[in-house]
Amino acid sequence: MDEPPPDQAALLARSDGPVTRGRLVRDLSALGLGEGDTVMFHTRMSALGYVAGGPPALIGALLDTVGERGTLMVTCGWNDALPYDFTGWPRPWQDAVRAEHPAYDPELSEADHDNGRLPEALRRWPGAVRSRHPDVSCAALGAEAAALTDDHPWDDPHGPGSPLARLVALGGRVLMLGAPLETLTLLHHAEALADAPGKRFVEYEQPVLDDGGRRVWRRFRDIDSSGGAFDYSSVTPGGQDPFETIARDMLAAGTGIRGRVGAADSHIFEAAEVLDFGLAWIEERLNGPH
Template identity: 70%
Template structure:
């Protein structure tokens, strides 16, 4: 979408001042720890792009607040690389670079904001190669340090710590299918048919590259087969998010031109766990 179209969408430039006003009206405030998901173009023409949005978010949460994003690793070896022909496997094992939290690019499918945030001075990125997060602000180390190698979406994960801190989840123009905190709900839910993955990725240990085996819920294909519940065309996280909103959960409003939502992370996670345990046991 070109600049003129974006300007028309937002009825003029979306400035830092306008973003601060809209985010505050939505309910974000000083001291909040907030994980955010953004489709930047949905906001309209944001003057300064990602940097302006990050600056506005930091202004709203203040010095005692914290911003958090999900990063992943764009260039991680795929789960199935150990099923490739032996010579291909040998090449990967010999030369694939180790995950470096300071240098590894965030998964491009998550949009521009995760990479922009993790590059900010003072940002802290968690150590997990496949399920990394990044945070900036007062609680950054508390959220990110010593990210568990196994079950990285479960207890003591950055998502669990966000919930424990009374954190929030902000969706700025993105679909509700982007609600990463629902992977934490999947990790916690006691429901039949939970799917797991075991995979190998290279990490740095005392400055040396080592291959490590990891165990997690299947966050790529889904920790559960939701098809019998939501059908083949709908995304389960989007359905859960929509039903949470319909139940009165969260606050909805405009930020720039984008329909946006602000959720309590604990309430959303609890709703997700209850939904999974109810729907998937039928």
């Protein structure tokens, strides 16, 4: 994710000068990102300072750092997806969108604006590919891009066989570039796998393209990644976001690397460690006495 950036003067005042592509490469390398890494990244651009060249400069720096054998991945979603509750709209409204709402198209449909500018920039990058799921699509660029995104499961799209599961299987990493810890999307994979009471699910419909390129309506089922897959209120302090709580506990336990990229407090996590820690955290706290 990122935020609408402040003006350039404010960004420059926050840091010790423009954050150039070369500086980004140096900072990313110092943080621990390296040649051949498969990495899912989350970014708050405004936290980095004034990035000379904006998102293309950052993507270029990431590509320089991971090299030809490396791979970048982001979560995209679909900005113009119908809301889950559109089936409660007045019948004429429902009829209109069922008749004419465009199908999700991995090549054309915009990434969710709430995820910031980087997902949209990466999915448009020459050679990038994007998964087929209309609600939780991911885009990837590099050596393992197809292996991460092909045949994204229609149902349980955060679970087995998802791009998140494949990131773990490929020994991937997660990079948080000034992004809030609550945006650690990989923890949705832990939620999907967790054996704990009260798991919440959603079912919804979206128009997609079939194998012949025709627009069809399809029904989907997933954990409730928007409203919350579980009620964490009894196990999180002071209403803190549960993903932030899990990530802070993970860092306190010695999992993850912390450093600076540009002006931003940033982190690298091993994807397998995030999954293992998150899964144990959820199951221990939600299954045990509290």
